[in-house]
Amino acid sequence: MTLFEECIEALGSNIVILSEKQTHGYFEQLSGKFPITSWARIDWDKICNKKIINEIDDLNNWFNENKISSLDVNILWNNAGIPGVKTNLQNALQVLDDVLAVAPDTFMYNIEEGYVIEFLHDGEITVGLNNF
Template identity: 35%
Template sequence: MSLFEECIEALGENVHVLYDNSREKILSHFESSFPFSDWGQIEWKNLSSYAEVNTFDEIQSFLNQKMDEYNDVVYIIWDEGTLPIIQSTLDKVFEAIDDVTAVSFDTWIFSPSSGYVIEIFHDGEVKVGLK
């Protein structure tokens, strides 16, 4: 079983795997919502609000402070361009985070409807921010 398949299994029910046009629409929305550096990391200084975090509680605290409410539906995007994008919920992603981040070097958890992103960069740096 591949790391991707293990991730899908760990996320459980109600996971949607997006290929082709659906994948491209989410990816395009993601890339137009946040500025990226040449090396593929979000340019955080260009966002209205962000924080470096160490725990999921800190992520939830940031989101709760910055937003009255936020959508739990998120998309998992990896730096490996051949991988599909996964739709799940933030809670499920947090529960299976080791499996999610094992799939590729860099991982983004993106909520287009709420306008936030969580970047888990390969150097161990984790940031959350709003567009």
């Protein structure tokens, strides 16, 4: 079983696996809303409303401060061969180790409210809104 298959199993039945075309489209939307560096991470220096996340309470507080209510996310892995997955953020956070094992860098992108959570291979987690 691949790490992607293990992740899908851990996420359970409340998911939608995106097609290659849908995954590519969400990456296009993400890169249109957030500036991406040449090394494929978000250029957080250009984002005004952002927060480095050290623990889950930081994320919850940021959501409350920004009146974020939609927790539906598209999980996108920074690896061209892996399809994205639609799920609920709470669902993804419950099995975060499985989600992050799929590829070195992971984005959880909410199109409706315009936020992204970036999980980098070095352990850094940042959340922000697309208002650059």
